[in-house]
Structure formats: structure tokens, C-alpha cells
Amino acid sequence: MNMAKNLAFKQETFRDDYTYSNSAEAIRRFPFPFAEDEYMYSVNIEQHNGGAPGSVFEHAIDVDEHYVAECADRALVLEDDPLRYIALPHMMDAQWDMVELVMDSLSTDYPEQFKLTKDGDNWHWINKPLGIDQKFVFGDESTLPMQPFEFVGRQVQGDWIILDQRDDDLFADMGIVTSQADWSMAFDAGMSFKEWHGPVPQANELGIFDRALKYLLHLQYGSPVRRLNWTMTVNPRLDTSPENYPLWGPDNVSVTPENVGDKVHLRVELQALFRLPRSNAIAFSVRGYLASVNELATYPRWAKRLRRVLTNLHPDLSEYKGLDFYRQMVIDHLAPMDDGTELELGTHPE
Amino acid sequence: MERGYWIRSKPLYDSLVWKQHATGHVVIAEGEGGIAVLKLFQQMCPREPIKLLFADDTSATKKYADIITKLVPEGLQVCESGEAVLAALREQLPDCLMGTQFYVAGSEAFIWAVIEELKVYGVQDRNVEKELSGTLARSVYCVHCKTTDKDVHHSIHQCSGCGRHLFVRDHFSRRLGAYMGVMVDAEEPGNIPAAEEIYP
Numbered sequence A: 001m002n003m004a005k006n007l008a009f010k011q012e013t014f015r016d017d018y019t020y021s022n023s024a025e026a027i028r029r030f031p032f033p034f035a036e037d038e039y040m041y042s043v044n045i046e047q048h049n050g051g052a053p054g055s056v057f058e059h060a061i062d063v064d065e066h067y068v069a070e071c072a073d074r075a076l077v078l079e080d081d082p083l084r085y086i087a088l089p090h091m092m093d094a095q096w097d098m099v100e101l102v103m104d105s106l107s108t109d110y111p112e113q114f115k116l117t118k119d120g121d122n123w124h125w126i127n128k129p130l131g132i133d134q135k136f137v138f139g140d141e142s143t144l145p146m147q148p149f150e151f152v153g154r155q156v157q158g159d160w161i162i163l164d165q166r167d168d169d170l171f172a173d174m175g176i177v178t179s180q181a182d183w184s185m186a187f188d189a190g191m192s193f194k195e196w197h198g199p200v201p202q203a204n205e206l207g208i209f210d211r212a213l214k215y216l217l218h219l220q221y222g223s224p225v226r227r228l229n230w231t232m233t234v235n236p237r238l239d240t241s242p243e244n245y246p247l248w249g250p251d252n253v254s255v256t257p258e259n260v261g262d263k264v265h266l267r268v269e270l271q272a273l274f275r276l277p278r279s280n281a282i283a284f285s286v287r288g289y290l291a292s293v294n295e296l297a298t299y300p301r302w303a304k305r306l307r308r309v310l311t312n313l314h315p316d317l318s319e320y321k322g323l324d325f326y327r328q329m330v331i332d333h334l335a336p337m338d339d340g341t342e343l344e345l346g347t348h349p350e
Numbered sequence B: 001m002e003r004g005y006w007i008r009s010k011p012l013y014d015s016l017v018w019k020q021h022a023t024g025h026v027v028i029a030e031g032e033g034g035i036a037v038l039k040l041f042q043q044m045c046p047r048e049p050i051k052l053l054f055a056d057d058t059s060a061t062k063k064y065a066d067i068i069t070k071l072v073p074e075g076l077q078v079c080e081s082g083e084a085v086l087a088a089l090r091e092q093l094p095d096c097l098m099g100t101q102f103y104v105a106g107s108e109a110f111i112w113a114v115i116e117e118l119k120v121y122g123v124q125d126r127n128v129e130k131e132l133s134g135t136l137a138r139s140v141y142c143v144h145c146k147t148t149d150k151d152v153h154h155s156i157h158q159c160s161g162c163g164r165h166l167f168v169r170d171h172f173s174r175r176l177g178a179y180m181g182v183m184v185d186a187e188e189p190g191n192i193p194a195a196e197e198i199y200p
């Protein structure tokens, strides 16, 4: 099926009654991150210049059935807490870079849904799914209803952090972050690569951050890269921010052996990095995909793999990711599906 | 320490030592930072011009301005308060930038307030010598209501903005000059561990 042409957007929620779920097609293309029975942090960076048709890697920015609902959830978060959007003053060039990246990518990859017309600096942007029709002058802030990066940031799924590069380091000087796994943009704004990664266990000791930073400093325009990261979330909640921990913290201890399969979700982050042409900044997108343990377990291979990875997980990673309370329940829930047969290398569902 | 591993956003501080290859030196200190200043001036002083901005902590019993005045004949400006030091710095910064080496001593909150001023002029914090003096008290930023409370001495702190009990993490923001505070009983409301004085 050609996702680009046949996108049907779901009406669903990521809070309160949590009506979010995945279609069979969305489960099939889920970016399952475990190629082996063990998981440890690594510099898992690869090229991001197109993937298999229909896969989440096909386009620079993936748009799927959850697009409209995710943008609506982002709007709710921003209304409640405007500081989820932060742009330090020296980032204006990068803001326009982001307008270009988002509008060019979406209109090229999803022409049925997004349309961009350029007449010199006079641009005309149409976003059909969200009902937006905006003419503006590229480079002239006053012609948009809000800051340029916020304008496009509200029209993409996933969080975006824009890194300023100076003194051989990267600084988190801009971001729109409403669906994060327990870190705060308002707090981390202005931090360097090593600082914002400060709380992560094990990775520094393995030399991962040194190597990753060195690599990223040389990232070229036109050659984006990507990596996967993962954690788990109770309920399909996008906004698991520290800001709102009082709201979702109690959910962590609401898991029982009866509800674990539906309540606990694997949350996979497709992280892509793009060099931006005007500002020389780097755009870092963190696109989250959520699937419940039961949804994933529709593929026996994934059920077995997930059980083994969780069983073998380093205790520091389990604690850091916040899995300690329910990890064993997930393992037990999947146990009847794991006959112990050897699984070949790879993340594929079948 | 948190969860048994070191959070690397927590800054490291050193003892002030004169740096070479500067065209001028600016020392900025408050309160117990006075001791760091006295130690600095016991070292062989550089030949380039030195400027010193200092304020005693008005609430502390120990004062250093008098001794410093005797020891530092030139370039000294004694201010009324830490705030006044920041104001003086703001005023004089544009005159003393190229090639200037900066030295800061005092409480952690003071150090990072000074560095915020310097940053406006493109001075990187890694190029500023910093000595933490007197107290390990933390400024704590409540990640829920965004209030920053100063002079926090305990592992658990009740936020003055929203009243929540916050666990004080080691994660530090230089821009905010504060550690992150996160609600300690979010998962099980009311289950609040005893606060211990670990930042005397």
C-alpha cells in the first residue's frame, strides 16, 4: 500500500480516555528496535536518505495515520505550557532553515496532503490535513502568525531540537518538545551535548558520547543520519514530560498482570539529524512510535525478542528508563509466547 | 550522586589561580569568595592590570572587605551586595573584554549569575576560572511550576511556588544556575522520604 496516497487520519487521544491504537498496517511498519536478544547503548548511527517504500524510513519526515491527532495533542500541551517551545534569540536563521526543511520535505513526499508554491521569497503553504493555508514572505517574521519554527513545529509529528554548533560542541538552543520521554527542554535549553546527556548511565563510560559528538560535528548538508532509541510508557501518552510527572507518575504503578499487555507500550524514537544550510545548525528530530505489548505480540517473533531483551536488560538502563515497577510483569506476560527457539538477527516482524 | 552514577552536567569547580597570556584580569567575588580572593592575591600577581569587584555577604558574620582593601591597593571596587557587583560588572564589561581573563568566587548561585552576564558578551564559561566558596547550598528549579528557590540545603525541598516536595537532582543547568527539582511522591502521593541536610 502506498501510505503517501492513502493516508486516513485517525481521531484519537493520547490522554484521559486514551483512545489511541495502531492499525494492522501501522503495527507492521513499527520501527521495532531489537535485532538481537540483548540491548546495550551503541553509536547506532546510519544514513537517512530514503528507506523501503511504506517503511517509517522512506521519507525524511514520516507522516502516518496519527498525524492529525498528534498535532492536536501538541497544541494542547503548548496551550498549557508555552515554554515547551524555546528559541534563543540567535537562532533566527535556523528558524527559517526549519521552515524550508519541513515544507520542502512534506510537500515533496506527500503531495496529496501538502502543497508549497514559491515565487521568489513569496511562499504559499497549504496543509490540507490541518486546514492551514498561509501565504508569507520567506525571511520576514512579520508575515507569519507566530515564530517561523513554532509555525512549522506545530505541523510535524515528534519533537524537534535544534543545535547550534560552536567551539566544537553542540548547544540545545531551540526546541519544540511536547512528547518527550522524561526530560525538559525548558531546563536543558542552552546546554552542551555532554551536559544534556548528563543523566544517561553507562553510555559515557563506553565512549559513546565522545564518538557520537565527533561524528555529528562533521555532519554534511544533504546527508542526514538517523538512529533508534527506545523506552516504555504506561498508557499511550505522548507527553511524559517531567513537567507533568505529577499527572502520569501514578500510571506507572497502575500496571497489573491483568492489564499489562494493553497498558504498557514500547516507545521507539526515530531520531534523525539534518545539517541546516543557512545557520549551520543541526536539526534533531525525535519521532516517537507507540505500540502496546499486545499489539507487538501479534508478531510472535517480536513477542519473543522483546521478552528476551527485557530479561537481559542492564539494571542501570532499566532504572533510568523507569521500567523497574512493571518490567517483570511484561516478561511474565510474554513468557507463554516464547518457546525458546533461536531467532535470526534482524528487526523484521516475520 | 544519583542512582549510583555521576551526572556530568554538574559543574566542577577549582581553586583560583592566575592565568597567563591575558591582557587584563577581572576578579569577581562575593561573601565567602573573599577567602578565594585572599588566596589568589597570595600568589605571584601578574603584571597586567587587575580589577576586583567584591561584596561581603551582608547576612554573614565573617567579613572580608577590610582585609582585601589592605591587600589590594589598586583596581578594587567594594560593592554593597552581590546584586551591586553584578550591576557594576554589567556597566564595566564593555570596557574590558579583549584578552581579559575572568575569575569568579562565591556561592554557586552567584558564580552562575556572573557567568550569565559574561555570556552576553560572548565569554564562554569554560574560559572563566571558578571557585565555589563557603556553602554547598543549591538553587533548585522546580520543573513543574518553574520557580527557582535559592539556598536549598536539603535532599528534599518543598517548592515555594507550588508546594510540591521536590527531590533535588544532580542535573544542573548553567543557564538557570540551578539544579532540577522533581516531585518526589508523584507515583505514590504522600510517600515523602525524610529530608536530609546534604548541602551544608
Ligand code: HEM
Binding pocket: A041, A042, A043, A044, A045, A161, A163, A170, A172, A181, A182, A183, A184, A188, A196, A197, A198, A199, A200, A203, A208, A212, A213, A216, A227, A229, A230, A231, A284, A317, A320, A321
Ligand atoms: C544531537 C542531538 C541529540 C540530542 C538533542 C539528544 C538529547 C537527549 C536527551 C535530552 C536525552 C535524555 C537525557 C535525560 O535523561 O535528561 C537523551 C538520551 C540519550 N541519548 Fe541523546 N541526544 C542527541 C543525540 C544523541 C546521539 C547521536 C546519541 C548516540 C549515538 C545519543 C544517545 C543517547 C542515549 C543512549 C540516551 C539514553 C536514552 C534512553 O535510555 O532512553 N543521543 N538524548
